[in-house]
Amino acid sequence: MKKIIVKALHAGIKKLPKINKAYDLSFFSETIERTRDSSHGDFTSNIALRLAKSLKKNPRELANEIFDCIPKNNSIKKIEVAGPGFMNFYLYDSAYHTEIERILSNKDLIEKNKDFKKHKLLLEFVSANPTGPLHIGHGRHAAFGASLRNILEAVGYDVKSEYYVNDSGRQMDILCISVIIHLLQRENQRVSMPLAGYQGQYIKTISLAIDHKFNEDEIKIKELIPKIDDRDNQDQYIDCLIENTKRLISAKKFNQIKKQSLDLIKKDIQDDLSEFGVLFDSWFSEESLDRNGEIDKALKSLMKKNYLYEQDGATWFKATDLGDEKDRVVIRKNQNKTYFTSDIVYHHNKKERGFDTLIDILGSDHHGYIARVKAGLEAMGHNSDDLDVQLVQFVSLYENGVKQAMSTRSGEFITLRQLREEVGNDAARFFYIMRSNEQHLDFDLALAKSKTSENPVYYIQYAHARIASVINQLNEKSLKYDQKNGISNLKLLTSEKERQLMVSISRFSEILFLSAKNKAPHSLAQYLRDLANDFHSYYNESIILIDDHALRDARVSLAISTKKVISMGLSLLGVSSPSSM
C-alpha cells in the first residue's frame, strides 16, 4: 500500500528539474511513514524537510512545489503540507478495500520483492557443540533464526539455513572420554569422572545406549589414570587421560565410541529442533573440512599471500593487517589447528558455494570473534561486508519473579526440551522472539504457561479461533457467504473500528519488509498483538453475523482477511493458529 505514495511522490519529484537527482525508490520509501495520529492523514513524508538543506530552500515552500507536481491519483484523496514541511497523504477507503481484496484472493498475502530473489543468503544459527543437549539459550537462537529465515523468505530472498556441527577437535575427545569413564564405572572399575569432563545425566544415557564392554586386558586402570592431580591441572589431566585411553584401547576403538556418541547427541539435537519447528537445509560438518583437504588448501593460500608467520612454535594469522586487534593462532605449538582455523575455511566455503550474504547468529559473548572472522574472509579474498553477524543476548528464566539458576558445569541446566514440555512449543517460540534480540530476555515461565489474555500468544491465537468460530457459525446458521458480494460492499464498513482494522491489515506487508530489513522478528510479534487487539475490540463492538446480507458479507470478508494475516504471521514465527481453543 505504501507503494501508492512512493510512486506518487516519485512522479512528482521527477517533474522538478532541480531536484531530479539520483534518488532511487528506496529513498522515497524511507521518507514515508504511517502517521501516528490519524489527524495527519494515512501516510506522511518528510522528504521536503530532508532535501531542504541541500537545496537551500525553505522546507514548506519545497513541500508545496512537490505538492504541485504530484499527478492526480485515484487512491489519494488529498495531500496537505503541514507543520514545518511534512506532506500528509489522505487515502480513499477504496485503497484499503483493494488491499482486503488482494488478501482474500488466493495469491500470496504479500507481494515479494523480485529484486531480492537473486540475492542468495545463508543463515547459520544454533551451531551448538554436539557435546550435550540444547539448553534454553540455544532455544532463543533457534527461534530467532527460524523466524528470521521465514521472514526473509517471505519478502523474496533466496535463503538457506545451516547448522555448523563442531564435530572435530578436543571437545569431542572430552565427550568421548566422559562416556568411556561412565562405561568403566558401570563395570565397577574404580575411576572417577575428570573435573573437566562432561558431568550431565545425558552422558549416562549415551553410555547405556552404546553399551560397550571392555576386555580385562585392554583396560588397566593403573596405566590409564594420569599421575597428576586432577584438581591442580584439569586440562592437562584430561588430555593425558585421553592419550592413555587411546593407547590402551586403540585409537580406532576410541574413535568408534566417539562417533557413536556424536551421532546420538546429534540425533537428539536434530529431533529437538525439528520438534520445535526449526528446520535446517543443511548440517555442515567441521570435520569434513579437514577430511576434504580444504583446510590445508586454505592454509597454503594464506601462506602464499603472506598472511601467516611462525612465532613461539605456533603459526599465526596476521589478523591485525585486516582490522582485528591482535594476531591469531591458526596452528598451535602441539600442531593442532584452532577452532578459528576451521572457521576461516568454513566461511570461505560458504562464499565458494555461491552465497552473497552470510548471516551468522551468535551469542553476544562471541562479539569479540567477529573481527577475526571478517579478517579471515578478507584474507581469503572476499568482502568482509558480506558477513552480517546478529548477536543474541542471554536468556534468564523467571518463575513467579524468582530467577532460575542455570549452571553448565554441573550439568544441571535447563534444556530446551524441558522448557518446551513445560510451556509448549507455541509459547516458547513466541516468547523467545517477542523481545529484540539485542535485549536480555527475561522469560516468564508462569506467564508463558498461563492461558489468559495476559499471555500474548493466547491473546493472538484466540483472535484467530474466534474468527474460525464465526465462520463455523455461518454454516451452522445456514447463512451463505458470498465473497464477491462482500468485497463489493466493503464500502459499508465505515465505523472507526472497522477502519482501524483495515488500516492494521494493510500494514502487514510493510511490517514484514521492515522486519526483514532490520532482521527483527520481534516487530512482527508486536504487530500481531496489535492486530489481534484491533480485532477483539471490533468483535466486541459489532456483531458480524447480522441479517443484512450485504453488510454481513463485508464484515465476514474483513474477518477472514484478518484471520489470514494472523495465521500467516504466526506461522512465520513458528506458532500454530488453532481454529478452536
Place this chain on the structure above:
RNA sequence: GCCCCGGUAGCUCAGUUGGAUAGAGCACAAAAUUCCUAAUUUUGGGGUCAGAGGUUCGAAUCCUCUUCGGGGCACCA
C-alpha cells in the same frame, strides 16, 4: 585498561533508523455480557526517555563525557 550490548511508566518492553502531543501489556481504579468463544472489551491516573554537554529547523534516537547493569578481551570452542 580496551571493546560490544543495554538503562524509556511501579514491573516487562515497543518506539517504523532524526520528525508533529513518547506508546503497549501487566499491576492499580472504575465500567460492559438476553448477542457470533469473557482466553474479550471500554475508560482513567501514571514519564527529568540514567545524568551532563554538543550537533540542528527538530534528539529517546546522532557525537563526547560521566554513571549503573550484562558480556567479551586464549596456542578454549
